[in-house]
Amino acid sequence: MSSYYLDHLQYLETEAIHVMREVAAEFERPVLLFSGGKDSICLLRLAEKAFRPSEIPMPLLNIDTGHHFPELNEFRDRRAKELRAKLIVRTVEEALARGIAVQAPGQISRNHLQIPTLLAAIEEFRFDSCIGGARRDEEKSRAKERFFSFRDSFGQWDPKNQRPEIWNLYNARLNPGENMRVFPLSNWTEMDVWEYIRKETLEVPKIYFSHLRRCVRRHGQWLPVNDLVPPKPGEQVAELIVRVRTIGDIISTGCVESPAESVDDIIAETAVARVTERGSRADDKASEAAMEDRKKAGYF
Amino acid sequence: MSVPLHHPVDLLRFNTCGSVDDGKSTLIGRLLYDSKSLMDDQVEALERSADLTGGGQINLANLTDGLRAEREQGITIDVAYRYFATPRRKFIIADTPGHVQYTRNMVTGASSANLSVVLVDARLGVIEQSRRHSCIASLLRIPHLVVAVNKMDLVNYSEERFLEIRDQFEGFLPRLDLKDVKFIPVSALDGDNVVDPSQNMPWYPGPTLLGHLEDVHIGSDWNLSAFRLPVQWVNRPNNPSDPHLHDFRGLSGQIAGGIVRVGQPVMVLPSGFSSVVKEILTPEGKVTEAFAPQSVTLALDHDIDVSRGDMIVDPANLPGSGKELHAQICWLHPRPLQRGKKYLLKHTTQTVQAAVTAIEHRIDISTLEPECEALELAMNDIGEIRLATSAPLVFDGYPANRLTGSFILVEPGTNATVGAGMLHPPTEVARPEYKDFSI
Numbered sequence: 258m259s260s261y262y263l264d265h266l267q268y269l270e271t272e273a274i275h276v277m278r279e280v281a282a283e284f285e286r287p288v289l290l291f292s293g294g295k296d297s298i299c300l301l302r303l304a305e306k307a308f309r310p311s312e313i314p315m316p317l318l319n320i321d322t323g324h325h326f327p328e329l330n331e332f333r334d335r336r337a338k339e340l341r342a343k344l345i346v347r348t349v350e351e352a353l354a355r356g357i358a359v360q361a362p363g364q365i366s367r368n369h370l371q372i373p374t375l376l377a378a379i380e381e382f383r384f385d386s387c388i389g390g391a392r393r394d395e396e397k398s399r400a401k402e403r404f405f406s407f408r409d410s411f412g413q414w415d416p417k418n419q420r421p422e423i424w425n426l427y428n429a430r431l432n433p434g435e436n437m438r439v440f441p442l443s444n445w446t447e448m449d450v451w452e453y454i455r456k457e458t459l460e461v462p463k464i465y466f467s468h469l470r471r472c473v474r475r476h477g478q479w480l481p482v483n484d485l486v487p488p489k490p491g492e493q494v495a496e497l498i499v500r501v502r503t504i505g506d507i508i509s510t511g512c513v514e515s516p517a518e519s520v521d522d523i524i525a526e527t528a529v530a531r532v533t534e535r536g537s538r539a540d541d542k543a544s545e546a547a548m549e550d551r552k553k554a555g556y557f
Numbered sequence: 558m559s560v561p562l563h564h565p566v567d568l569l570r571f572n573t574c575g576s577v578d579d580g581k582s583t584l585i586g587r588l589l590y591d592s593k594s595l596m597d598d599q600v601e602a603l604e605r606s607a608d609l610t611g612g613g614q615i616n617l618a619n620l621t622d623g624l625r626a627e628r629e630q631g632i633t634i635d636v637a638y639r640y641f642a643t644p645r646r647k648f649i650i651a652d653t654p655g656h657v658q659y660t661r662n663m664v665t666g667a668s669s670a671n672l673s674v675v676l677v678d679a680r681l682g683v684i685e686q687s688r689r690h691s692c693i694a695s696l697l698r699i700p701h702l703v704v705a706v707n708k709m710d711l712v713n714y715s716e717e718r719f720l721e722i723r724d725q726f727e728g729f730l731p732r733l734d735l736k737d738v739k740f741i742p743v744s745a746l747d748g749d750n751v752v753d754p755s756q757n758m759p760w761y762p763g764p765t766l767l768g769h770l771e772d773v774h775i776g777s778d779w780n781l782s783a784f785r786l787p788v789q790w791v792n793r794p795n796n797p798s799d800p801h802l803h804d805f806r807g808l809s810g811q812i813a814g815g816i817v818r819v820g821q822p823v824m825v826l827p828s829g830f831s832s833v834v835k836e837i838l839t840p841e842g843k844v845t846e847a848f849a850p851q852s853v854t855l856a857l858d859h860d861i862d863v864s865r866g867d868m869i870v871d872p873a874n875l876p877g878s879g880k881e882l883h884a885q886i887c888w889l890h891p892r893p894l895q896r897g898k899k900y901l902l903k904h905t906t907q908t909v910q911a912a913v914t915a916i917e918h919r920i921d922i923s924t925l926e927p928e929c930e931a932l933e934l935a936m937n938d939i940g941e942i943r944l945a946t947s948a949p950l951v952f953d954g955y956p957a958n959r960l961t962g963s964f965i966l967v968e969p970g971t972n973a974t975v976g977a978g979m980l981h982p983p984t985e986v987a988r989p990e991y992k993d994f995s996i
Contacts, residue, residue: 261779261781261816261848262567263850263851264566264567265566265567265568265647267840267841267851268568268850270840270852271811271840271850271851271852272850274811274840274852275789275811275852278789278790278809278810278852279789279906281790282789282790282865282906306840307809307852308790308792308809309838309854310792310794310797310799310802310805310807310838311792311793311794311795311797312794312795393638393640394638394639394640397637400637400638400639401635401636401637401638416635417635419635420973420974421661421662421664421665421889421965421974421977422665422974423664423665423668423963423965423974423977424668424669424959424960424963425669425811425960426903426904426905426963426964426965428903428965428967428972428974430901430967430972431972432972443638444638444640444649446640446642448642530596531596531597532596532597532598533596533598533599
């Protein structure tokens with residue numbers, strides 16, 4: 258093996274950096290979606306590397322459902338400050354108050370309300386492109402996503418009519434009002450993300466590591482008990498050593514029982530995992546096409 | 558639990574192609590299932606949909622057919638990417654469907670592949686699609702081809718039938734430019750020779766499909782002999798806190814070919830300005846040399862005019878340049894390519910206008926011979942064209958370098974990506990615009 262050789266993580270890194278620089282060069286008003294979750298933490302490190310010694314030439318955006326884990330928001334704000342990046346937060350709360358988003362009767366989850374909130378933020382700041390941390394291995398309809406995913410002026414994804422992506426040539430052209438969602442981590446797996454976090458010694462929110470939490474068993478998974486998820490009559494509250502594998506909002510993120518206390522432990526656990534990462538997300542279990550339907554409506 | 562070792566694991570990218578019902582999705586499902594790359598909840602979901610819609614039979618195709626319309630119609634619509642790993646290698650699969658938009662899908666899925674798996678239905682043998690897929694693989698210069706003769710269970714695992722199909726294939730292979738072709742008899746439905754050796758075909762002495770994917774020598778696909786860096790982004794820090802950075806001017810991009818070292822003379826094209834590499838930044842920090850396909854930032858000794866779309870090259874090994882281009886093209890759009898039409902052409906990091914000056918021929922897929930007098934190229938057609946561009950391109954022939962020898966055509970207005978082009982080797986070496994400025 259020659260020394261002019263990239264291992265799989267270096268290859269994925271070089272590909273992601275190429276994609277990010279293409280965004281910086283081709284678009285006028287890009288934004289980077291940063292939630293503080295593990296994928297967007299990798300995204301942020303890649304952005305640092307792509308543009309250094311310059312600062313990241315675009316603001317960060319987070320859509321806050323109001324149902325976030327508090328640990329996540331604290332981490333998000335601190336990381337943005339450390340990088341001296343401009344962080345824009347738009348909340349579902351505000352979108353509800355302004356009538357941009359409307360809650361379905363009886364619906365508690367605000368997951369789908371992120372869509373109008375995000376679209377309104379895109380319009381407010383006239384963003385022409387949003388870099389996101391979605392990965393193709395997460396979910397079946399994501400597996401069909403392009404690096405540069407075109408959205409029409411309604412924010413819609415048309416899976417049957419995607420632009421072919423050939424070699425490393427990305428067609429970034431838009432007409433006014435249209436938007437591009439760009440996914441530099443398209444080819445990364447959950448394992449790659451953790452291996453990168455280890456390699457780069459990246460800090461991640463504490464809830465990824467095992468901790469003691471009160472949970473209830475619902476629909477085959479452990480949901481964290483809190484003000485929004487009170488135990489129902491007859492439900493047993495259990496105190497468990499758990500961690501989260503993927504972070505959605507606090508009412509739909511299932512916890513997994515795990516003793517993993519370090520990134521090495523998580524990598525070892527991921528290597529032998531028998532359930533997919535999104536298996537713990539109630540929002541994806543709604544139906545076989547749950548993600549596809551949200552993406553068509555403008556979800557990232 | 559054991560923590561995976563830190564040894565480098567390489568990455569094999571491959572695509573699978575075949576026509577409708579050749580069983581591509583089933584084959585991928587089988588690869589994932591038998592290599593234990595599927596998770597319990599995925600298997601559970603398969604079983605759930607088997608109970609609901611499949612009459613109890615697990616449909617491995619449901620694993621990859623992720624869109625609602627695909628499950629409804631039992632077809633694959635768009636390229637789907639799958640990921641799995643064995644202790645030997647990591648794999649990225651592009652599942653490229655074989656119906657209406659087959660060329661478009663295959664070109665998308667295969668342009669960066671190390672290997673293509675072409676599926677053939679053992680009952681049908683070589684059909685037009687098999688020829689087309691092999692032709693595209695050859696055109697795209699995919700280094701390795703596997704012909705998986707599927708549904709061997711439906712021909713009684715007959716060696717005779719397998720050899721017959723191999724002979725059919727070998728009949729037209731000499732007309733293509735494929736270096737490494739491997740034939741494997743499989744049954745994706747039952748798993749014969751996919752991950753585990755078949756008990757039903759003791760006459761086949763070769764490796765299983767997965768065995769071959771793990772072993773095939775991919776070496777380096779990258780051209781390491783001629784340094785090429787298309788400039789993607791100019792890095793000028795705004796108000797840096799570090800005073801050393803006030804005059805920093807970095808040239809960022811992904812190395813498309815060759816190796817670059819600190820102290821090496823370089824030339825910027827098309828201007829022809831010369832300079833010397835002062836500093837190289839990679840994702841891993843400052844280094845003294847970097848190589849394709851690393852994403853780097855170079856600082857040069859002289860403050861010369863360089864912007865996105867320029868190419869930094871080794872002056873001892875110059876690319877070609879010109880405004881008259883000759884290329885092979887795969888047409889990807891329902892609106893045909895016509896002579897005289899204007900498109901936007903994106904090549905490396907620059908976009909120029911291009912007019913089609915001639916359609917030289919279309920390739921007849923059934924004979925693989927050029928067909929003269931083509932007035933237009935329709936969707937899925939492959940042909941040879943000439944283009945005139947609004948500004949000179951600095952390029953290599955596609956056989957020498959996949960990244961500096963390729964381009965896409967974009968339709969103005971709709972912004973649809975309509976064509977994928979591969980340039981013929983240049984007839985003229987790049988001549989700097991300003992020779993006098995050489996230092």
